[in-house]
Amino acid sequence: MRKTTRRLAAVLALGSTFALAGTARADDTIKRPGDHPHYSVELEPHVLLGWAAQWVGTGFGLGARVSIPITHDGFIKTINNSVAISFGLDWVHYSGVNCYYYDPRYGPNYCYGYGSTDFIQLPVVMQWNFYVAQKWSVFGEPGLYIWHGFFGAPNYPCNGPGLPPCNYYGYYNGNDTGVGPVFYAGGRFHFSDTASLTMRIGYPDLLTFGVSFFL
Numbered sequence: 001m002r003k004t005t006r007r008l009a010a011v012l013a014l015g016s017t018f019a020l021a022g023t024a025r026a027d028d029t030i031k032r033p034g035d036h037p038h039y040s041v042e043l044e045p046h047v048l049l050g051w052a053a054q055w056v057g058t059g060f061g062l063g064a065r066v067s068i069p070i071t072h073d074g075f076i077k078t079i080n081n082s083v084a085i086s087f088g089l090d091w092v093h094y095s096g097v098n099c100y101y102y103d104p105r106y107g108p109n110y111c112y113g114y115g116s117t118d119f120i121q122l123p124v125v126m127q128w129n130f131y132v133a134q135k136w137s138v139f140g141e142p143g144l145y146i147w148h149g150f151f152g153a154p155n156y157p158c159n160g161p162g163l164p165p166c167n168y169y170g171y172y173n174g175n176d177t178g179v180g181p182v183f184y185a186g187g188r189f190h191f192s193d194t195a196s197l198t199m200r201i202g203y204p205d206l207l208t209f210g211v212s213f214f215l
Contacts (some may be wrong), residue, residue: 161180
């Protein structure tokens with residue numbers, strides 16, 4: 001079920017991307033360097049669908065981005081592109097599963113699992129924007145993120161005949177913090193020079209949907 005959910009979400013994301021791209025009117029916007037809204041900051045609240053194999057579950061959450069332009073001319077001077085640095089704050093809740101790994105040492109009914117798990121994620125990325133049409137832009141976002149997890153209790157039989165004492169795997173409990181790589185690819189439909197519908201797909205979150213405000 002978990003793999004099916006991921007595949008379905010990925011297919012829907014890709015399908016939406018192609019469908020949206022197909023509606024964009026072809027023009028020469030990409031060939032006009034600097035011909036895009038110039039702003040001081042982009043504010044983007046969003047909802048997200050998260051996934052991570054090590055946590056064995058599908059996550060849902062909320063987040064926000066603050067992006068500050070570094071240059072409105074971009075790295076490629078002959079096309080319409082810009083570069084920003086983007087800071088994020090995301091909260092994602094994973095529901096977990098009841099059982100995902102069986103240990104034959106303790107019999108067929110012994111399994112590991114988790115209760116609910118919550119994560120706080122702090123991505124910092126370079127956002128490279130390409131203005132491909134009058135109302136459309138796409139972007140790539142490589143970078144790093146800091147995460148902090150609040151883990152639910154492990155879900156396994158314990159304190160029974162032939163079973164280990166409870167909290168035998170207690171190091172799964174409590175909190176944990178780490179650093180990981182980030183990469184997103186996404187697109188915007190610009191309602192105006194000051195607002196857009198924004199979607200991205202990537203890691204560590206599978207999908208985000210939000211609205212950007214350009215100030």
